[in-house]
Amino acid sequence: MSSEVLVDKHKLKNPPLNIHVLGDRVLRQTAKRISKVDNETRELARQMLQTMYSADGIGLAAPQVAMAKQLIVVDTDPEEAANQPIILINPKIRRHSADLALGQEGCLSIPGVYLDVRRPEQIEVAYKDEQGRPQVIVATDLLSRVIQHEMDHLTGVMFVDRVENSLLLNQELTKQGFAKRAVKPIAST
Numbered sequence: 001m002s003s004e005v006l007v008d009k010h011k012l013k014n015p016p017l018n019i020h021v022l023g024d025r026v027l028r029q030t031a032k033r034i035s036k037v038d039n040e041t042r043e044l045a046r047q048m049l050q051t052m053y054s055a056d057g058i059g060l061a062a063p064q065v066a067m068a069k070q071l072i073v074v075d076t077d078p079e080e081a082a083n084q085p086i087i088l089i090n091p092k093i094r095r096h097s098a099d100l101a102l103g104q105e106g107c108l109s110i111p112g113v114y115l116d117v118r119r120p121e122q123i124e125v126a127y128k129d130e131q132g133r134p135q136v137i138v139a140t141d142l143l144s145r146v147i148q149h150e151m152d153h154l155t156g157v158m159f160v161d162r163v164e165n166s167l168l169l170n171q172e173l174t175k176q177g178f179a180k181r182a183v184k185p186i187a188s189t
Contacts, residue, residue, distance in 0.1 A: 007049045007085075009078055015054035016047040017065040022110045022173075023182040026066045028156040033070050033090050037132030041071065045087045045130055048073045057108045059146040061153030064109050072150035076142050086137070091127040091151055094136070096120035103145055105159045112176040115169060117162045119148050161186050 020026050034041055044067060052060040052073060062071040075085035101121045106114040122140045125147055129135050139147050149159055160183045163169045170180050 009053050011054045015051040017051040019108050022178050029068050031068045031070045031154040042130050055108050059150040061150045063153045074146050087130045088127040093123050095124040097122040113172045115163045
């Protein structure tokens with residue numbers, strides 16, 4: 001799976017897009033399907049990758065940069081130049097394992113907050129690539145977690161909404177200056 005939207009994996013002083021933070025309404029909107037994959041879509045993906053690398057991220061969803069589109073970019077090994085990022089347009093989870101795993105997550109939209117979230121260990125995702133071609137990926141471990149985390153953004157869900165330990169959640173949010181009322185708790189998957 002090689003990406004045809006190539007960007008250098010380095011930090012830019014002025015990334016092209018602004019990442020919105022917990023409390024911003026744009027993060028709670030539902031993203032719309034992308035009907036036509038075109039140069040505009042590819043340019044948005046390119047700018048999202050540049051912004052993600054600049055913020056030391058491994059995933060970014062279009063709603064985080066105030067674009068209500070079903071587009072996510074993922075690179076679980078940003079230090080490795082040969083590892084190509086994955087661009088997922090209109091992603092849909094077709095299957096997920098019954099086995100759940102607890103793992104620590106963070107989010108570029110909630111800087112400084114890292115908490116455990118329970119998610120399916122393995123997923124099968126159908127999506128379109130940056131050329132509009134249908135693709136399917138079976139993801140496990142970190143890749144599975146990142147894709148699920150980013151796909152949540154497409155429906156206005158933040159990882160803190162899935163944190164089960166509300167005491168620790170409130171402590172961490174308060175420590176980083178985020179309002180507890182910005183969290184919208186939901187049950188685990």
